[in-house]
Amino acid sequence: MDWKLELVIVPVSDVDRAKKFYTDQLGFTEDVDHRAGDSFRVVQLTPPGSACSITIGTGVTSATPGTYQGTHLVVTDIEAARAELVERGVEVGEPFHFGAQGKQDGLHPERSDYSTFLSFEDPDGNGWTVQEVGHRP
Structure with a gap:
């Protein structure tokens, strides 16, 4: 199932x-x-x-606006995703990295699949995380 x-x-x-x-x-x-x-x-x-x-x-939820944090959107190119968000007027942070997993691309030694992220908030403060997966240098 x-x-x-x-x-x-x-x-x-x-x-x-x-x-x-x-x-x-x-x-x-x-x-x-x-x-x-x-x-x-x-x-x-x-x-x-x-x-x-x-x-x-x-009337769809009793949760307090702005309390959701870390819902993930997955992209194949974090830099292109960030550029698109900035172009659309979204206040978005710089990419950040957790650990060095997978193949390194040489230009961004910390950048690797499942380890590269950026974040932004909606107007209420609900926090979103964008994660890079499937990037091919």
Whole structure:
């Protein structure tokens, strides 16, 4: 039996502000924006190339906005990903490394698959981590 992770709920305080951030600045696709009165709204957004989506909204979680930390997005080129985020106006940190695993590329001795990351936050302070996997120098 397959167990597929297909949806992660991210707590936000302002659905429209968060939706704009995730679609305009991160490039996520809007899949659903459904309201059922003033107390329920679900917005489903999918990162480019991902099989897993996020949901933001009203009445979808009791978690406090800004409390989610470390949700990972995986890319094959951390430097290209960072450049795209900066171009889209996202405040993003510099790449950082944990340990030296895998093949080194010579230009970035610390850079290796599963060990190179960068991070950013959404408008509520939910922290995202971008991890490099599959980089080919």
